[in-house]
Amino acid sequence: MTQSKDVNEHELSEDGKYMRRIRSFVRREGRLSNRQARALEQSWLKFGIDYDGQSIDLEKVFGRKAPVVVEIGFGMGASLVTMATEAKNTDYLGIEVHRPGVGACLADVEDAGLTNIRTMEHDAVEVLMNTLPENSIDRLQLFFPDPWHKKRHHKRRIVQPAFIALVHRVLKPGGVFHMATDWENYAEHMLEMMTATPEFQNQHPDTQYAPRPDYRPLTKFEKRGQRLGHGVWDLLFEAKA
Numbered sequence: 001m002t003q004s005k006d007v008n009e010h011e012l013s014e015d016g017k018y019m020r021r022i023r024s025f026v027r028r029e030g031r032l033s034n035r036q037a038r039a040l041e042q043s044w045l046k047f048g049i050d051y052d053g054q055s056i057d058l059e060k061v062f063g064r065k066a067p068v069v070v071e072i073g074f075g076m077g078a079s080l081v082t083m084a085t086e087a088k089n090t091d092y093l094g095i096e097v098h099r100p101g102v103g104a105c106l107a108d109v110e111d112a113g114l115t116n117i118r119t120m121e122h123d124a125v126e127v128l129m130n131t132l133p134e135n136s137i138d139r140l141q142l143f144f145p146d147p148w149h150k151k152r153h154h155k156r157r158i159v160q161p162a163f164i165a166l167v168h169r170v171l172k173p174g175g176v177f178h179m180a181t182d183w184e185n186y187a188e189h190m191l192e193m194m195t196a197t198p199e200f201q202n203q204h205p206d207t208q209y210a211p212r213p214d215y216r217p218l219t220k221f222e223k224r225g226q227r228l229g230h231g232v233w234d235l236l237f238e239a240k241a
Contacts, residue, residue: 036103043106049093051122053130061118062091070095070132070170071141072124072158077105079143082217084109084117090138092117095124128166139176140167143216147183159190161197168199173241176203180216180234182225187233200237210236 032040040048049061059065067090074080074094084092094117096102102121109117120127145158159179167177177200181187191208194200204210212218212234222232 032100032103035107036100039107039110040099040103043110047106047109047118048102049118049120049131051120051127051131053126055133056131058091058093058133058136061093062116064091066091066116067138068093068136069139069141070137071143073142073145074101074105074119076101077108077119079217079219080105080117081108081112081114083215084114085112087215088114088116090116093120094118095120095122095127097121097123125163125166128163128170132170134169135172137170137175138172139178140171141178141216143178143180144182144219144221145179145186147181147186157186157189159193161193164193164197164200168197168239171239173239175239177237177239178213178216178234179237180212180232182222182230182232184231184233187235190235194235194237197237199240201240203236203238208235210234 049056058068062068069083069090070093071080072095074096075098077094077096080092080094084090094105096105096119099121102119105117105119120131142158147157164177171177177194179190179194181190187209195202202208212232213236216234218226225232
């Protein structure tokens with residue numbers, strides 16, 4: 001689900017500097033399994049990117065020129081690995097702060113024999129600010145972020161104007177910001193925020209929400225929710241030049 005709630009939202013000053021950080025996460029480390037610990041030790045050098053505050057060259061990172069998809073908060077990595085397996089001509093960068101999730105993802109990457117995934121264990125906001133070059137990403141995915149459902153916590157929701165500005169910064173013109181949530185109120189919030197941002201246009205203006213694209217796998221949690229009659233809302237917004 002989410003980036004294990006380890007994303008910070010920032011408020012912008014008039015000159016575009018980030019002045020204040022509002023935490024939209026609670027860090028939950030958890031214990032590493034032997035498999036996760038082994039994957040972190042053995043596979044990080046191949047598939048991990050250390051955050052150092054410097055911009056990276058994605059073509060050098062992946063060793064080729066290909067479309068790039070970034071996912072914020074890949075959880076345990078199952079969906080990310082599935083997408084990378086089914087689209088080997090696309091490169092995937094997953095950002096997650098939950099260390100056991102990173103370990104689980106790396107183990108699955110090794111088991112699947114994939115070469116088109118890289119991971120970062122860091123705050124996604126700082127990665128968007130400092131690590132990813134401008135106009136370098138074809139799609140940015142934010143699936144099932146923490147909805148912070150209590151009204152007094154809504155300011156902690158990651159989809160806010162300052163974050164949307166960062167997403168626009170890294171997306172190529174025509175690139176897509178894909179959000180998904182199983183909280184209707186948060187879907188309405190994201191739709192309101194994105195509709196109010198002139199740098200983006202809704203790819204489904206007639207229906208507002210989008211049908212689930214084939215590339216987004218159904219999670220076990222989502223399938224269980226569907227059986228119980230719970231809804232899921234996808235939003236696809238395209239970055240304007």
